[in-house]
Amino acid sequence: xxxxxxxxxxxxxxxxxxxxxxxxxxxxxxxxxxxxxxxxxxxxxxxxxxxxxxxxxxxxxxxxxxxxxxxxxxxxxxxxxxxxxxxxxxxxxxxxxxxxxxxxxxxxxxxxxxxxxxxxxxxxxxxxxxxxxxxxxxxxxxxxxxxxxxxxxxxxxxxxxxxxxxxxxxxxxxxxxxxxxxxxxx
Numbered sequence: 343x344x345x346x347x348x349x350x351x352x353x354x355x356x357x358x359x360x361x362x363x364x365x366x367x368x369x370x371x372x373x374x375x376x377x378x379x380x381x382x383x384x385x386x387x388x389x390x391x392x393x394x395x396x397x398x399x400x401x402x403x404x405x406x407x408x409x410x411x412x413x414x415x416x417x418x419x420x421x422x423x424x425x426x427x428x429x430x431x432x433x434x435x436x437x438x439x440x441x442x443x444x445x446x447x448x449x450x451x452x453x454x455x456x457x458x459x460x461x462x463x464x465x466x467x468x469x470x471x472x473x474x475x476x477x478x479x480x481x482x483x484x485x486x487x488x489x490x491x492x493x494x495x496x497x498x499x500x501x502x503x504x505x506x507x508x509x510x511x512x513x514x515x516x517x518x519x520x521x522x523x524x525x526x527x528x
Contacts, residue, residue, distance in 0.1 A: 365503030409522035411443045467509035474505045
């Protein structure tokens with residue numbers, strides 16, 4: 343009885359590893375590791391519920407909401423088309439954005455991006471793809487270095503995410519990840 347009930351499952355650590363992980367969760371995990379607060383994967387954040395318009399008008403948009411709006415605009419802009427401001431106004435006229443959301447977009451930043459070497463390459467590409475979902479299988483051992491080799495040998499995780507933008511050039515594919523966070527110099 344003791345032998346049958348007292349055994350330890352050799353893969354108990356692997357049984358606590360999620361089968362699927364998002365790029366956002368990975369980012370949180372690596373940020374925690376960098377600040378020496380290593381732990382298990384954080385609990386998923388609750389789904390954000392859209393604020394009622396009357397609250398948006400009074401309090402303004404958070405940094406995360408402004409970033410989401412900018413990603414939406416970059417997804418739908420015709421880079422070679424009419425004036426960017428006019429396109430954003432058109433999105434608001436068609437109720438794709440609220441007036442406040444449209445007003446929060448820093449059009450000059452989009453102009454600077456499009457006039458940068460990367461922006462010029464993007465506009466010159468014959469194949470530009472935006473907001474493309476992806477799934478990728480990665481070895482469990484890449485994320486869990488502390489696990490014994492035998493406990494995760496051959497185990498994989500499904501990583502999922504969305505590529506903000508990618509475009510093709512003659513020598514390959516260029517991935518673009520829009521960032522709206524403040525990044526200090528250095």
